[in-house]
Amino acid sequence: MAKVLEGPGMGLMKKWGINVPNYVVVTSVDELTKLGQANEWLKKSKLVAKAHEALGSRFKLGLVKVDLDFKAAEAATKEMIGRQVGSITVTQVIVSEMIPHKEEYYCAVKSTREGSEILVANCGGIEVESNWERVKRLDLEIGQAPSAEALEKLSKEAGFTGPLIKKMAEFAGKMFVCFDSEDAQYLEVNPVVTRASDGELVALDAVTLLDGDAKFRHPDWNFAFAAEFGRAYSKQEEEVMAVDSKIKGSVKFIEIPGGDTAMLPAGGGASVYYSDAVVARGGKLANYAEYSGDPPDWAVEVLTEKVCSLPGIKNIIVGGAIANFTDVVKTFGGIINGFRKAKSEGKLKGVKIWVRRGGPREKEGLDAMRALKDEGFDISVFDRNTPLTDIVDKALQAK
Numbered sequence: 132m133a134k135v136l137e138g139p140g141m142g143l144m145k146k147w148g149i150n151v152p153n154y155v156v157v158t159s160v161d162e163l164t165k166l167g168q169a170n171e172w173l174k175k176s177k178l179v180a181k182a183h184e185a186l187g188s189r190f191k192l193g194l195v196k197v198d199l200d201f202k203a204a205e206a207a208t209k210e211m212i213g214r215q216v217g218s219i220t221v222t223q224v225i226v227s228e229m230i231p232h233k234e235e236y237y238c239a240v241k242s243t244r245e246g247s248e249i250l251v252a253n254c255g256g257i258e259v260e261s262n263w264e265r266v267k268r269l270d271l272e273i274g275q276a277p278s279a280e281a282l283e284k285l286s287k288e289a290g291f292t293g294p295l296i297k298k299m300a301e302f303a304g305k306m307f308v309c310f311d312s313e314d315a316q317y318l319e320v321n322p323v324v325t326r327a328s329d330g331e332l333v334a335l336d337a338v339t340l341l342d343g344d345a346k347f348r349h350p351d352w353n354f355a356f357a358a359e360f361g362r363a364y365s366k367q368e369e370e371v372m373a374v375d376s377k378i379k380g381s382v383k384f385i386e387i388p389g390g391d392t393a394m395l396p397a398g399g400g401a402s403v404y405y406s407d408a409v410v411a412r413g414g415k416l417a418n419y420a421e422y423s424g425d426p427p428d429w430a431v432e433v434l435t436e437k438v439c440s441l442p443g444i445k446n447i448i449v450g451g452a453i454a455n456f457t458d459v460v461k462t463f464g465g466i467i468n469g470f471r472k473a474k475s476e477g478k479l480k481g482v483k484i485w486v487r488r489g490g491p492r493e494k495e496g497l498d499a500m501r502a503l504k505d506e507g508f509d510i511s512v513f514d515r516n517t518p519l520t521d522i523v524d525k526a527l528q529a530k
Contacts, residue, residue, distance in 0.1 A: 132343065133346075134339070134357040136185065137183060137338070139339070140337030140352075141154060141337045143309060143339065144305075144318075146309070147312065149309065150331050150408060150412045150526055152227045152256075152333065153173075153370030153465070157222075157226065158212070158223055159527070166486055167201055167205075174478050175450075177200070177227055178199040178228065179197050179226070180194070180199060180224055180226045180310060181196075183221075183224055184216075184222070185357040193303070194211055194214070194221070197510040204226050206353075208226065210306075219362060219363070226358040230327075230333050231327040231328075232247060233327075234253075234255075234257070234325055235254065235324055236252060236253055236323040237255040237259045237321050238248070238251050238323050239307055239317070239319035239321075240249065240306050240307050240319075242316045243270070246270070247311075248268055248270045248271065249269040249282070249285065250301055251267055252264065252335060253266065253290040253299075256321065259321060265289070269285045275309065277307055284375050286300045286303070298331075299323075306320070315339065315340065315341050316340045317339070318340075319337070320335070320337060321336055321338070341356075343356060343376075344377075347376055355369070356372070367392055367437045372432070374430050375430075376428045379426065380422070380426030380430070382400075382421075382426055382430050382433070382434045382449035384437050385418060386416065386418050387418050387419065387443065389417050390414075390415040390416045390417030390441075391417060391423075391445045392409050392446045392526065393438050393446065393448070394406060394438070395438050395447055395449045396421050397421065397452075397488065398423045399421055399423055400452070401519070402420065404519065405518070408523040409527070414526075420434060422434055423457065425462075426462065427461075431464075431466055432466070432468045432469045433460045434466075436469045436472060439482075443481055446526040446527075447482060448483070448485050449500075450486065450522060451487065452488070453489035453490050453493075454488075454490025454491060457490055457491070458490075458491050459488055459489075459490045459491060459497075460495045460496040462496075462499070464499070467499060467500065483509045483510075483511070484509060485522040486510065486511065486522070487513040487522045493514065493515065
């Protein structure tokens with residue numbers, strides 16, 4: 132699941148016919164000034180300026196300014212850019228048109244085990260949090276789209292009356308189309324408001340969670356996903372994410388500073404299993420990683436290079452269960468190439484490598500790994516008959 136910041140999220144909604152305010156995302160006051168010269172609405176409208184980062188409680192932190200003219204928006208941008216909040220440095224500000232309104236509503240679509248769920252309430256903003264019983268739901272099975280009749284019924288149940296019944300039903304329908312078309316896992320607008328000038332419903336905010344593994348299907352996703360760990364993504368992490376977005380299968384990589392045990396497991400389940408085992412046995416993780424879904428060898432090679440580049444590591448654990456269809460020889464080929472490249476660059480000195488794997492062509496793959504001993508690698512290789520986490524015990528007990 133990949134979080135998308137407000138600007139790109141609103142861009143996706145606008146793409147599917149949902150009304151959003153005019154907005155720009157800037158990284159400097161100079162950029163905002165130039166955009167003000169090219170966009171008349173920035174000079175004529177009342178504005179809202181917000182830190183465009185994955186931060187909670189922005190209003191309380193002074194990172195949301197409302198009812199601004201353009202000069203005040205420039206001043207707010209200057210104040211916010213570069214501000215440090217915990218481990219996050221504010222690098223972007225979103226400046227949007229302020230929409231005069233009276234009432235606020237709520238609408239969301241989320242994935243469920245059975246399919247998806249549309250949520251609607253005739254209250255919004257902070258009010259919806261204390262009146263959650265007013266949120267009404269429409270459950271949909273996998274592959275099912277909501278009918279206009281079902282959406283209007285939902286709107287009525289949520290307390291909408293008169294013309295707002297149809298307007299909210301249409302808004303919720305567009306939200307579902309956006310959710311379904313963009314491989315979203317969660318899409319929320321809070322608040323939805325009635326624009327005073329024309330009575331149309333407008334999304335004033337966007338919470339957007341997408342299936343990051345579906346990026347290869349969306350060439351227009353030209354935005355970065357928001358960091359999820361209270362810090363910006365590192366260059367190494369971004370490079371693996373770029374590879375992940377282009378391939379069938381998956382490669383993942385997150386750095387954990389200060390650790391000495393590096394992870395290169397196969398499969399999402401195995402990656403968590405091995406990571407838990409390291410922590411449970413008193414080890415210090417240097418990263419989270421995994422490759423799965425039979426990715427190409429070149430992608431696994433890139434991932435391996437990043438793992439080998441982690442500072443201060445003493446062990447690399449190449450673990451996995453018994454694969455169903457991931458070709459062990461092919462993916463191990465990528466790992467072996469990555470190891471060789473790292474060694475040629477002077478890395479892996481004093482690093483022990485521990486391998487446990489099973490699956491299609493495992494014998495050939497494990498034999499190729501064992502052959503690295505002849506090239507000077509400190510490597511120990513085990514097959515499917517060795518319990519998965521035995522290599523964690525061996526790694527942490529090794530001297």
